Amino acid sequence: MASSSSSKRKRKYDVVLSFRGIDVRxxxxxHLNLALNQNGLFTYIDNKEMRKGQQIWLELMKVIEESHIAIIIFxxxxxxxxxxxxxxxxxxxxxxxxxxxxxxxxxxVEPREVRKWRGSYGRALAKHEFEFGKDSYKVKRWKEALTNAGNLSGWHVKDEVEAKLIKEIVNEISMQLDRRPLHVAKHLVGIHPQVIKLNSMLKLESRDDIRMIGLWGPGGIGKTTLSLELYNNNxxxxxxxxxxxxxxxASEEPKGLVALQEVLLSEILxxxxxxxxxxxxxxxxxxDRLCRKEVLLVxxxxxxxxxxxxxxxxxxWFGEGSRIIITTRNKYLLTSHGIDEDHIYEVKPLEYYDALELLNKHAFQRNNKNIIRKDLVNMALHYANGLPLALKVLGCSLCCRREREWESTLHNLAKFPNKIINDALKWSYDGLEDHEKEIFLDIACFFEGQSKEYIMRVLDSWDFDPTIVVQVLVEKSLIIEEREIIRMRNLIQLMAMNIIRQECPNDPGRRTRLWLFDDFRNVLSRHLVRFAGVDIDFSLII
Structure with a gap:
């Protein structure tokens, strides 16, 4: 199987044509080449048959490597x-x-002549065996290639009207070119091992079943990149x-789901x-149209x-052997759709060395000669917390910056989150019900790192059963439950705290929650609190 990294290389030609000139030129x-050119396709034809040589041979080999499609005219x-x-x-x-x-x-010629080395092909190979030796590597390689090519689906030209056949070939090529690999992120770090795991989960070797799998995780964790790479590979x-x-x-657009159904049908058909x-x-x-088709759908x-x-x-709805891949931030959507736990893959943050590599690729490009202290790099890694989107955005914003600028950027991020990263994470919060938002913000500000039992006890004291809300927050990748401890990724926690901060940016006293000691002290110091008929100035005692 070719990796998508190989297919992403620059392709110079749409079609390269392999032929024996004296037969068909x-x-x-x-006629075929003219039809291809008239349809805007860039073709390569070897016009140097009379002066074969090493340099021309190397040029042709490079052309084959740089083409999308090869047509072999046997x-x-x-x-x-x-x-x-x-x-x-x-x-x-x-x-x-x-x-x-x-x-x-x-x-x-008959396809079996090619794949079984019969007729003119058998006679030609016998001459090559005489010249190069029956057991020579060259002849064995040629025979294998003819067999494999002869087994491919193509066109058999006998007495057909060639103009009609050529039109059919051009249409097929145009449709094949529409199925090119999709663009994936420039720097793929830590992706390959995950693709291997997911291919195993897909069980591509089994063609007698239909399988759905889910990729689940928070925004910016790399679900889309991973699903693109999985798609391109298969x-x-x-x-x-x-x-x-x-x-x-796309569902929010005017035609919404109808437009998505049209795209799905058009691309698969x-x-x-x-x-x-x-x-x-x-x-x-x-x-009706897809029930007998073996499809890959993401x-x-x-x-x-x-x-x-x-x-x-x-x-x-789909034919046997089909595979459907769904990415989401909400695990419950997968389980409620009948996808069992064994077919749900949680996309995790990058490990330290992968995170460091991804940050380096964006922050330290070839023309960047600045030397940055290791502790600043580690601060950036700690902030991003293995989130690929954060590593990319932060790396790009720090590229070619000096140490002092790194210090300033990382210092400010604690109070002023990066908009791209924050917006990507905040969408999950925006989709919560009002009471779910309140509990999420409470956990972010006061209870992160506390035991689930303690949090439940506190929330339950408000005459509200928090069980389902905590479960929803876990399923929507907003909190993590680890050994009965409730955790929250630091970027999600910073996003939550920024929501509170934006309630009143310049006056903490008008916000719904205070969790920083300095904010708490400043609010109290600016107000006289009347208690039991006595005015108390907290600025004197704090």
Whole structure:
């Protein structure tokens, strides 16, 4: 399986054409190349057959590596050229290692002649065996490549109308190019081991079932990046695939779920444009059109059960072998949709050395010659707390800064959280009910690190049963329960405290909660408190 990192390299050509010139150059090939160019596709044709050499050979090998698609036109005399056989061997190698799409055209030869070395292919290989030796590495490599290429799905040209066939080939290429790997973050740190775990959870080798898995964690933890990498690693194994990004936000648009259903159907059905009049109609279309298709579907950032019901309501909507991946901040959405604990993956913060590597990649680029003290770097790591979004944003903001500027930035972040990071985390808070918000803020300001039993006892004294609220906060990744202790990630706690601070930025006395000693003292020192008929000036005793 090619990794998405290999497929993200720069591709120079849309299509490279491999052929034996004397057979097809002035007929089928010229018509196909013209049709590809007229459709805006950038092709490469080797026009140097009469002057083969090492430099030209290296150039062609590089072209194959830099192309999205290779079309091999297997004609009668193709195998008589050892140059062509080297091409097909290189193409099949790139298909395996570099995610190259290979489409064969069997031009007036039978596919079995190619894959079983019969007819003109058998005669040509016999000559090569005589020249290079029957057991030579070259000949064995060529035979293997012909067998593998001959087994691929392609086109068999006999007496068909070539214009119609060429149009079909161009359409297929255009649809294949639409299924390119998706863009992923520039620096992927700590991702590969997680992809391996998730591939194991997906059980891709089993094609007789339909499997749903969930990726769960707070905002900025890397769920989207991880699901993109998982998608890019696997989408070519499926008949159809679709990555629905930011489902939460897209659902809020005017057409909402209907627009998402249209995108899903169009991408999986490779360009078919189906008009969806309502989400109920969309469900019917999905059930009818996708029930026999093996699909890979990713729903990113789901936040509501209605979204799941409209987009992946039942496993039976999709064909056997299908895999559905759902990312969310709310674990309960996954369990309530029938996904069991064994198929829910909690995305954790990066470990120290991975976090350090990611910070370094953003904060210390090649042209950055500033030397920064280790304690400042550790302060930045402590602030980010392994959250990839925070490491990226903080690293970019500190890039090319001097030590004094690092000190100032890190000092100010305690009172003034970075807006990008804070907004990414605050969305989870905004989705809470009012009473859930109050308890969340109480835990952030007063109870973080306390035992669950103690917190429950205090909250219960307010004549309110907090059991379900605490569970909801855990499921929405806002608090963590560790051995009966309630914890909160420091960036989420800072976000909560900033919410209180914004109630009245310049007057702590008008805020709903005080937790810092200095704020408490300043509020009391500025007011006379009347107690039992006596005016007491707290500024004299604090």
């Amino acid at each position: 002035k007929t089928f090939l010229s 004609s009668k005399n193709y195998a008589s050229s050892w140059w062509c056989l080297e091409e097909v061997a290189k193409i099949m190698e790139c298909m395996k290692q570099k995610d190259l799409i290979v489409l064969p055209v069997f031009y007036k 989408y070519r194994q499926f008949e159809g695939s679709c990555f629905l990004a930011d489902v939460r936000k 490779l360009g078919q444009k189906l008009v969806v009049s309502s989400s109920h109609r969309g469900i019917n279309l999905m059930q 729903l990113d950032d789901v936040n509501d059960k209605e979204q799941l019901d409209a987009l992946v309501g039942e496993p039976g």
